[in-house]
Amino acid sequence: MKLDEFTIGQVFKTKSKTLTKDDIMRFASEFDPQYMHVDEEKANKGRFNGIIASGIQTLAISFKLWIEEGFYGDDVIAGTEMNHIRFIKPVYPDDELHTIVKVLDKQPK
Template structure:
């Protein structure tokens, strides 16, 4: 059963998350300026940084680096504030897939699904939440999907 959560009460801890919970981040506009700025630093391929070369290329326009799209999606996830107090970092990304290119002026919407959870076997009052991150553009085409494996602290009773 999918449970969509729009209004969030604050940071969630391990026990607050349930498999199939869904969180939707606010849509974000992708601009050509940020595509080029990101790509110049981290992915300087002609179809990301040179509008003339990109116009004559496979996509007919500049496209965003896939890594920029991942970074944007993860930022949208973090800005929800779900794991602000409980995150202890992550140990990897699984099943990273880019399905379609992201163009200037695309509006991306990110959905976060609680895909799986597992309590630490070492008894450290934490566990791993596997968040499935799905990004779609303004015409509802899936452009990106990955699973973020995040270590989340369990809620600690302050009376203990």
């Protein structure tokens, strides 16, 4: 889609992806090796009561799911800024993720 085809308030929902414990631990061991992502024994005693996905991993998956929808064409240059990112709920093994994209504003740059 081109910029003028997006409408303020328009909402898109992507397909889903389920993360396994192996997915979480493999990603984290390379990019975010904090104990709650890679050490099951220690994670079970921590505040999340088990292994959780890295926030960086959930962001990457969310962006991938959005791109795969095909709305984000070659004419749209975006992703240069992210504001107000909050990790509201931990992502545990076998949780299903999807992305909801809402058009809040649009400006040619």
